[in-house]
Amino acid sequence: MTFWDSLIYDLFPLMWSGMITGCLYALGALGLVMIFKCSKVVNFSHGNVAGLTAFLVYGLSSGVLMSLSWGAAVLVAMLAAVAIAFLIYSIISPLVFESDLTSTIATLGFGLIAQGVTLLMFGADIVALDLPIPRFAFSVLGLLVTGYDLTVLAVAIVTIGALFIVIDYTKLGIAFRAISENPFAAEVCGLNLKSVHYFAWITAAILGVIGALLIVPTTFLSVTTVATFMLQAFAAAVIGGFASLPGALVGGVLIGVLMNLFTFYVSPEYSSTFLLGVILLALNIFPNGILQNVGGSRV
Amino acid sequence: MSEAPVSDQATHMSPDRSAMARLSGSITPGVTAGILVAVLMFMPYLLGGSWTFTLGLCFANSIGVLAVSLLVRYGGEVSIGHTFFTALGAYSVGVLDTRYGISLWASVPLALCLGVTLGLLFAWPSRNLHGIYLAVTTLALALAVPEMINNFDALTGGYEGLYVATPFIPGASMGLQRYYVALAMLVIVCFAVARLRLSRQGMALLLAKTHPAAADAFGTRRVWARISIMGISGGIGALCGATLAFSGSTVSPGGFTFWQAIFLLVGSVVSFYGLSLPRVLIGGAFVTLVPQLLSSSGAWIPVFYGLALLGMILLGHYMPRIRKAMARKSETA
């Protein structure tokens, strides 16, 4: 009986909340994978730039910079994120075609700058940034489901659905797929590598902002919150094979659930070490991502 | 994934040929290093105590920068997790000193052994990872470090850290010891790395980096190359940590954060992945001095590091082109 009790009172809620956070990791991971798939760069500035934009939303809606409505603040922050992504890619694009590793190191530089700018504009204080959503909660089969959970789930599903539709059906999306498969052939066929790269970088930035805004209510906002969150996204991307969008999705949910189970059942103090172990294990067992054998890495 | 190793840029820009030049009769780089060392020997008598202390830290950090650059030059790989190894070395010294009162005589060899061993242990599961995949894995390694330090607080002293006070040479001035030990360590490590360039192992590593298939065909297995270079780089990283602990006198988790790992990489990029004494000193000085000079305005530190990193990378990219363009212009003129 106690087994069932623990199953219902511990395991299911842990898996549920893990899945919710996992969706957010997946949003972050999808951005990383989009950029990696076409330009072969790992964008280490992803987390810090997303963190900066989350702070912008806070600054613009709380009166620190301006007193806009939440929606307007998000819109401005999104535009800022797009502009930053555009700027970053413009600066490193000559490197991208030379060495993927050098350009990856360059993104570390942008990450440092974004972090410094956040510190300069907003200081090292911790602030709260909530979502304007109705607060309610109900329980299904002993599982407590909150309005926040449903919001995250809905936004994640809509965003990821939209992303896949864009990639599958729009011209840019098809070009993105072609270039990811074979950049040389695609360029010979007249596709413009750079415009596709811009598309990937900008889409990734938008995904990053959405992920950051959704994750912040569970904790608080500080200079490192979002960057730390993105590290789980990195792990998710690695598990998914770093070049597979569905892999990133599955990897995100898997990391979310695994981390929750590990912190609860084993130890909350070794989560990064656990993450390291998971990454090493995944890279050895599934060098091309977990979906490689299932045949799902189509996109 | 493209095979272009990161060092291409650096190697082609200004080949590090000190070892080579010595071999072919010209001794300029050796002389440069000799003069530099001679000048550094007298620095404590010209500078105040605090600058002497800072210079000691520069030397220690130079060793760390060298460890990262070595991995780039000989392995073609980038690490953003070398704080793992520096922490290992620093806590070897710190723990032996504070718990058992044992000085560097024993703790430095221990640090070296631990660094090499854990470098090998990390290299084995990651032996098939290259480029970006390995970089991300080392990132995870760097993140795990502070957590491990804080969880082994019985040994490591947790947030408080440890204070290293046992002298290396009993009786001599502690301030001068902290300086000269660091200088000696740096010179020894640089010398050993210069020797490596001439050894069959070093040459095999270089060939394996640029043409793994050719190295394979002549008897150097890729896995051997990867594991060896990680062991060497880990060992040197641990020596950096050991030196930092002694010269910096304190060992605390703050010195081994994820950011510190990135700063080591920045130092390596700033010195153009150089392995010679002057080059690594530039990298080490950068890593040490920037946070000190900007300490009153902490927020500028990451900005400055970021700009320096980008600046150097872009310089590495555009310099050869500009030079070529200028050469062409002067030809036509």
Next chain:
Amino acid sequence: MMDQQTHALRGEGIALSFGGIKVLKGLDVEFRAGEITGLIGPNGAGKTSLFNCLTGAYSPQEGTISYAGEPLNGLPPAARAAKGIVRSFQHVALCPDLTVRENVMMGIARNGTAGWFSAFLPLTKGIREREEMARAADAALADLGLPDVGDKFPGELPPGMQRLVEIARAVVGKPSVLMLDEPAAGLNNSETRDLTAVLRKLASTDLVMVVVEHDMDLVMSICDRIYVLNFGEFVAVGSPGEVRTNDDVVRIYLGSDDDE
């Protein structure tokens, strides 16, 4: 004659395919000691792939490979190198960070016994070993007509010379099987003539030498036997005279000329 039979590099039924594309279709080869064997065929015929199978860079899906009666299947390239099976590369694979002399030294570095202490410390053993290797490398370079380039870097040499350095690296270790992949590509006429002389000089009764080459004059003049490969299959095997007059061979070479 007996010696030739035993010290031969043999492949039986070597089949290799990449993702369903059959690159080698069950090849039987016997490269004998004391002979220079030519391996010719149009671009993409599978010559380099056969080399890769024999040296262990690729593992063929089917077939057995043996040298002097000893099976080689499953041995990594490094282990085959230890048995004296070495090769040169079609695309020059010299390390730009090493001097020419050091690149050649890599051909015998595997025989070194100096350990890691010698790698980092100036111990006599390592220094002496390096001097010996350097001497052997200089001798090999001199044999190939490159006496003065030891201290240069490969990037400072013209492509033809780089190719000779690549060959020097292969021969410096006194190999028992020497496989050269297009040694004359990029060489001018006089360099090719020198190369021809060098290859003749290298040939000895216990050396298995295989040369992949597009330069027909070179192949016809130095080879004792020639294998002609097309689309992963042998269309002819025989002496230069036999191959030259073989109808299939003529058709392949003329045919490919027509296509172009």
